[in-house]
Amino acid sequence: MRTTGGDEKPMMMKSYNVIIIGAGPAGLTAAIYAQRGGLNTLVLEKLAPGGQTLITERIENYPGFPEGVSGPQLSNLMQKQAKNLGMKYEQQEAKEIRLSGDKKIVTTDSGKEYNALGVIIATGGEPKRLGVEGEREFTGRGVSYCATCDAPFFKDEEILVVGGGDTAVEEALYLTKFAKKIHVVHRKGMLRAQKILQERLLSNPKAEIIWKSKVTKIYGEGKVEGILLKELERGKLRSLACSGVFIFIGLKPNTGFLGDLVELDKNGFVKTNPDMQTSVQGIFACGDVRGGSFKQIIAACGEGALAAHAIGRHLMRLQGTE
Amino acid sequence: MRTTGGDEKPMMMKSYNVIIIGAGPAGLTAAIYAQRGGLNTLVLEKLAPGGQTLITERIENYPGFPEGVSGPQLSNLMQKQAKNLGMKYEQQEAKEIRLSGDKKIVTTDSGKEYNALGVIIATGGEPKRLGVEGEREFTGRGVSYCATCDAPFFKDEEILVVGGGDTAVEEALYLTKFAKKIHVVHRKGMLRAQKILQERLLSNPKAEIIWKSKVTKIYGEGKVEGILLKELERGKLRSLACSGVFIFIGLKPNTGFLGDLVELDKNGFVKTNPDMQTSVQGIFACGDVRGGSFKQIIAACGEGALAAHAIGRHLMRLQGTE
Numbered sequence: 001m002r003t004t005g006g007d008e009k010p011m012m013m014k015s016y017n018v019i020i021i022g023a024g025p026a027g028l029t030a031a032i033y034a035q036r037g038g039l040n041t042l043v044l045e046k047l048a049p050g051g052q053t054l055i056t057e058r059i060e061n062y063p064g065f066p067e068g069v070s071g072p073q074l075s076n077l078m079q080k081q082a083k084n085l086g087m088k089y090e091q092q093e094a095k096e097i098r099l100s101g102d103k104k105i106v107t108t109d110s111g112k113e114y115n116a117l118g119v120i121i122a123t124g125g126e127p128k129r130l131g132v133e134g135e136r137e138f139t140g141r142g143v144s145y146c147a148t149c150d151a152p153f154f155k156d157e158e159i160l161v162v163g164g165g166d167t168a169v170e171e172a173l174y175l176t177k178f179a180k181k182i183h184v185v186h187r188k189g190m191l192r193a194q195k196i197l198q199e200r201l202l203s204n205p206k207a208e209i210i211w212k213s214k215v216t217k218i219y220g221e222g223k224v225e226g227i228l229l230k231e232l233e234r235g236k237l238r239s240l241a242c243s244g245v246f247i248f249i250g251l252k253p254n255t256g257f258l259g260d261l262v263e264l265d266k267n268g269f270v271k272t273n274p275d276m277q278t279s280v281q282g283i284f285a286c287g288d289v290r291g292g293s294f295k296q297i298i299a300a301c302g303e304g305a306l307a308a309h310a311i312g313r314h315l316m317r318l319q320g321t322e
Numbered sequence: 323m324r325t326t327g328g329d330e331k332p333m334m335m336k337s338y339n340v341i342i343i344g345a346g347p348a349g350l351t352a353a354i355y356a357q358r359g360g361l362n363t364l365v366l367e368k369l370a371p372g373g374q375t376l377i378t379e380r381i382e383n384y385p386g387f388p389e390g391v392s393g394p395q396l397s398n399l400m401q402k403q404a405k406n407l408g409m410k411y412e413q414q415e416a417k418e419i420r421l422s423g424d425k426k427i428v429t430t431d432s433g434k435e436y437n438a439l440g441v442i443i444a445t446g447g448e449p450k451r452l453g454v455e456g457e458r459e460f461t462g463r464g465v466s467y468c469a470t471c472d473a474p475f476f477k478d479e480e481i482l483v484v485g486g487g488d489t490a491v492e493e494a495l496y497l498t499k500f501a502k503k504i505h506v507v508h509r510k511g512m513l514r515a516q517k518i519l520q521e522r523l524l525s526n527p528k529a530e531i532i533w534k535s536k537v538t539k540i541y542g543e544g545k546v547e548g549i550l551l552k553e554l555e556r557g558k559l560r561s562l563a564c565s566g567v568f569i570f571i572g573l574k575p576n577t578g579f580l581g582d583l584v585e586l587d588k589n590g591f592v593k594t595n596p597d598m599q600t601s602v603q604g605i606f607a608c609g610d611v612r613g614g615s616f617k618q619i620i621a622a623c624g625e626g627a628l629a630a631h632a633i634g635r636h637l638m639r640l641q642g643t644e
Binding site: 060069 | 347351355359360383386387388399400402403521616618623626627628631634641
């Protein structure tokens with residue numbers, strides 16, 4: 001006969017109704033809704049709550065803050081709200097999700113395991129970085145990865161856009177409405193973007209494309225003042241004065257820990273149905289990590305609320321059939 | 323961007339890039355995003371900005387307000403934010419949208435006309451009515467669809483709440499602060515509301531739930547004095563004395579002014595694609611009026627942002643092909 005099996009670790013692990021992985025706006029909103037929905041909720045976050053908002057100096061487009069709000073400030077408010085409602089929070093990185101019947105078991109970097117009937121993946125993504133000197137230093141002070149967020153701060157300024165895909169060209173076109181002059185730097189001699197976008201960019205008097213070149217350094221005093229540019233064919237270096245550097249070379253979704261558990265789209269983002277459910281029942285995704293999501297805080301929050309609501313219904317279905 | 327091209331009839335009407343109809347959270351967020359996107363934006367609202375939030379006493383689940391916020395307060399903040407960004411605002415009711423090439427012409431109740439290449443329908447919905455004898459007659463004299471508006475008139479009175487969803491339970495809870503006794507009448511044997519709300523109601527000594535029953539008549543002399551109640555299983559009728567009847571049974575989308583311009587779903591809400599575009603190019607919908615929308619402020623805001631973004635791209639396409 002079996003004794004109180006000390007070997008069977010799963011008996012020791014803490015159970016929740018929902019585990020939310022990631023404490024950016026999507027994850028924290030999901031937590032607010034899940035707790036209000038009577039679900040005992042654990043949020044796991046590898047860094048600090050806030051996700052990408054933490055690197056946003058000033059947010060003007062989150063409704064409810066007419067004077068703007070800093071990313072860390074908004075994240076703090078959301079975290080406080082979720083905590084007031086009873087959210088449990090652990091600073092741990094999720095390393096794996098395993099299925100065990102209807103249960104999902106989440107293992108973290110510290111070796112702990114937690115289980116829940118529902119999991120929400122809200123791990124977001126990270127803009128791909130150029131990896132050049134000055135890039136980190138000036139992020140939020142001239143270096144940006146989001147035109148919608150930051151374009152209005154560069155009215156009548158001279159700015160640089162890095163990239164050659166659809167996003168880079170769309171964002172560059174968008175930026176022409178604000179900036180005095182846009183230089184688009186691309187490594188190749190041809191853009192990757194759709195032709196119609198290319199044509200528009202090429203015919204825009206405010207835009208100029210710098211072909212076969214790359215940024216090697218971003219410099220300034222306290223904020224961006226210019227960049228060093230390398231011509232790839234001749235190896236020539238030159239500097240270019242500008243007050244903004246917008247980098248659009250892709251978003252990397254944080255999905256490494258998922259292995260092949262849920263279906264991803266061709267760009268590596270998590271596929272969901274309109275209720276935010278992934279290919280695995282009881283596992284939901286919302287915010288930037290989700291394929292097709294609009295990379296904006298307010299939209300991520302909306303998806304978080306929806307995912308929490310859907311998970312509540314999922315749990316009710318499970319209870320109903322138990 | 324095209325202005326009033328005087329080639330057809332020389333038009334007196336004012337041109338905008340985008341006209342947003344409705345100034346609830348969805349419309350105001352769309353305005354914030356449209357203005358930040360460099361689009362000249364007009365918002366038309368028949369009443370006051372805020373939409374349904376105006377009748378919400380306390381909002382606990384809008385992320386960023388850990389202590390909660392009142393509906394009118396949140397609406398004010400959003401309106402201020404959109405105005406800071408340059409939104410034009412007119413208190414007028416949209417009566418019709420006409421197509422004229424790529425242009426949309428919006429006529430208002432005061433006979434004015436405005437045109438734009440893009441329109442966002444964010445007209446929300448209105449509370450559904452029970453459709454029983456006495457309901458219309460006593461509206462404003464005991465029958466109400468807004469607890470925040472009318473609760474103070476029922477101090478220490480006995481009142482009835484009809485419905486079982488989030489709104490019904492939230493409003494019933496709010497009403498317990500005023501009334502002596504609240505009877506919640508629900509057709510089913512189970513509430514639909516979030517669990518946390520249900521628990522609060524069930525544990526409130528002032529509240530009593532009358533299950534599987536419906537109101538069949540509201541009676542009184544000049545004002546509400548009671549109702550007739552039918553037990554649905556046994557068909558038994560009884561009367562219940564009360565001086566107020568608060569009805570929270572759902573939302574009727576405000577789509578009357580659309581005629582058959584855009585496709586509606588079977589419940590009368592506006593159908594859109596995932597980019598919030600309706601069946602007519604250049605006309606978008608977001609928030610409560612949209613079919614399949616999650617009737618929550620945060621989700622409506624997310625949709626508003628998305629609609630504004632999509633309209634920006636629509637206008638860029640039009641420019642590109644001109």
